[in-house]
Amino acid sequence: MKFEKTGLEGCFIIEPTVFEDNRGYFMETFSQREFEANIGRVNFVQDNQSHSKRGVVRALHYQVGDAAQAKLVRVLQGRVLDVAVDLRKDSLTFGEHIAVELSETNKKQIFIPRGFAHGFVALSETAEFFYKCDNFYDKNAEAGIIYSDPDLKIDWVLSESDITLSLKDAALPLLKNARLS
Structure with missing residues (x-):
């Protein structure tokens, strides 16, 4: 696996080594040993999966306080634009994002x-x-x-008319009014 640092401290892009042949492919998607050697110790306790139609935005979510979550995200089928926003108040990149x-x-x-915060x-x-x-959630x-x-100046790639939001996500506040702790 290749671990690439991003412009946001602690946020990494991970590319697995893929072994392909005429039967298909095989890849290791997670190795605790490699993860710890490149990123550090993280104890994953919950897996989640969602299915979305084109234009669905699921964003920008996070949990506060002792319930905060680190996430390792990937796509099993299709394509998404994945976005992470730094909300650490003491960070030099507070309010910045990667997509x-x-x-x-x-x-x-x-x-x-x-x-x-995370969304896609x-x-x-x-x-x-x-x-x-x-x-845990x-x-x-x-x-x-x-x-x-x-x-935040996030370019979600699709036009506003192609975006579908849940009622809950449509009612979320701006960063300047958001609950951060």
């Missing part, structure tokens, strides 16, 4: 540490999205930021 296309073809993963938009007709979390600690916050 990376994840797909079944490129097989890239992103490790998003605690203290980040489905770019293909459908997308199966999978992620590991290092903390806690409804009382959930928080979010509206995906279209102008201060």
Whole structure:
């Protein structure tokens, strides 16, 4: 596996080594030993998976306090634009983001540490999205930021008319009004 640092401290793009032949392919998607050697110790305790239609934005979500979560995210089928926003108040990159296309073809993963908001938009007709979390979901600690916050300057690639949001995500606040702790 190749671990590539991003411009946001602690956030990595991970590319697995893929072995392909006439039967298909094989890849190791997670190795605790390699993960610890390149990123550090993380104890994943929960796996989640979602299915989205083209244009669905699931963003920008996070949990606060002791329920904060680090995530290892990837796409099983389709393509998404994946976004991580640094919400660590003491970080030099607070409010900055990375946006990376994840797909079944490129097989890239992103490790998003605690203290980040996370979201994605489905770019293909459908997308199966999978992620590991290092903390259990806690409804009382959930928080979010509206995906279209102008201060974040995130290019979601699709036009506004192609975006589909849940009612809950459409009502999320701007970063300047968001619950950060």
